[in-house]
Amino acid sequence: MPRTSRRNLLFGTAAVSAGALLTACTSNEPRNAAPGTDDAVGNAPADDKPGAPVTIGFAGPQADHGWLNAINENAKRRAEKYSEVTLEITEGSNDTAAQIGQIQTLINKKVDVLVILPADGKALTQVGLQAMKAGIPVINLDRVFASPQAYRCWIGGDNYGMGLNAGRYIGEQLKDKPGAKVVELAGLDNLELTKQRTQGFDDALKNYPNITKVARQAAEFTVESGQAKMAQLLQAQQRFDALWNHDDDQGVGALRAIQQAGRDDFLMVGGAGAKSAMDAIKAGDGVLKATVLYPPTMAASAIDLARALGQKKGVGGMSELEIPASITLYSAVVTKENVDEYLPTGFN
Structure with a gap:
């Protein structure tokens, strides 16, 4: 789980998922999913319309915790929503050297975009820099790299x-x-x-x-x-x-x-x-x-951002042509009064 910087933009509110913050990475008309449906887990895809083919490399730590497993599952399910997205996912490791090797393999495969949740942000900064220098934009997921030059966009919890x-x-x-x-x-x-x-x-x-x-x-x-x-x-x-x-x-x-x-x-x-x-x-x-x-749906949103980067599109609902440099998710309090709204995002 994450190391978060207070300098990151506090972006939006925690609706059914982190994906709601990106309501349409490539479209101004978001599609809403009913609670309890498959799309409610990780929320609806940003835009159903297929775009240019994009290969996304995903490298996360070993899923030895419920939240970490949910990170991997959210990334996989989101990528499956897009017919033009190919997800190259690593086995995952809490060993820094092993994860660096996995990411270098993805760099050598020349994936279009990388999504990385580093086991140790500081220790993996150099491989993030390596990817960026190779022309592969990096979505840094949750545990932040030591240098902003090592990623194009950071998204994570607060x-x-x-x-x-x-x-x-x-x-x-x-x-x-x-x-x-x-x-x-x-x-x-x-x-x-x-x-x-x-x-x-x-x-x-x-x-x-x-x-x-x-x-x-x-x-x-x-x-x-x-x-x-x-x-x-x-x-x-x-x-x-x-x-x-x-x-x-x-x-x-x-x-x-x-x-x-x-x-x-x-x-x-x-x-x-x-x-x-x-x-x-x-x-x-x-x-x-x-x-x-601390929404693991951030991994689904990271896939949305990677797809938008790969297709050279911005985030719908925002005036800018480019995706933001950082997105900090809101830590909503779930109580008996609102639990039905958030239950579809609960992880095992």
């Missing part, structure tokens, strides 16, 4: 915004409760994204002087770590009013620990937008009341 909106939601729920206490189950602390999510959360809570964050525990974005670290939090904190968990995958484990402890005296907010979390929110019979999106 980690600071995730924390900010989680904090605002919890703040509004607890604003009338004197001496309210909250705890935080973070992700990997050595990742910049985790620090950004925590910073956003802390900044939001500054607006609610009645609320104090009494504990924070870092997990590892896995079910097992979520369960273990949540159990520690529950043991250490006999009373609190809200929990923000950074990641819905580790949230599965956190919910197991909560159930085993027999606790239901607080509300929980998740992160990312897993289907399991949305199902629990819709059921409304547990502590999980909301999740803050």
Whole structure:
């Protein structure tokens, strides 16, 4: 998952998918999909009309996490919508050297456009530069390269915004409760994204002087770590009013620990937008009341952008002839009131 820069444009709102931001990469008349249909996952293609043939190389990390797997699936499904698009997809790897080799293979194949979600943005900057120098435009997906010269367009999520909106939601729920206490189950602390999510959360809570964050525990974005670290939090904190968990995958484990402890005296907010979390929110019979999106549909939008680049077209709905240099997606809060709108984008 991502490292996000605050300099990126905060672009649009999170509708049914990230693809909604691009409503028509090559057309001014977007096609809307009904919720629950195939097109609702990753939203409708930007333009059904076939254009010039485009070969898109897609290189992502190993899909060893629900969100990462959803990234790959969104890219594949979007490419299948376009008869003129050929998708050359790599196996995916969390090993930097292996992913560099995979991308160099795509460069040697002379694909028209590259979409890259780097395992490590800084470490893969040079191969991004290599592609750009070879005349292959790069869509840098989520984890940003160290140099803007390594990509033509960056599209990704807003980690600071995730924390900010989680904090605002919890703040509004607890604003009338004197001496309210909250705890935080973070992700990997050595990742910049985790620090950004925590910073956003802390900044939001500054607006609610009645609320104090009494504990924070870092997990590892896995079910097992979520369960273990949540159990520690529950043991250490006999009373609190809200929990923000950074990641819905580790949230599965956190919910197991909560159930085993027999606790239901607080509300929980998740992160990312897993289907399991949305199902629990819709059921409304547990502590999980909301999740803050980090939309994997950004991969579908990256394919739209790559297709537009390959066909030398801009983004419909915008006056400019070229696609933007960067797009930061909005971190919407999914609650019982709006879950049906977002449920089609939930990932396993």
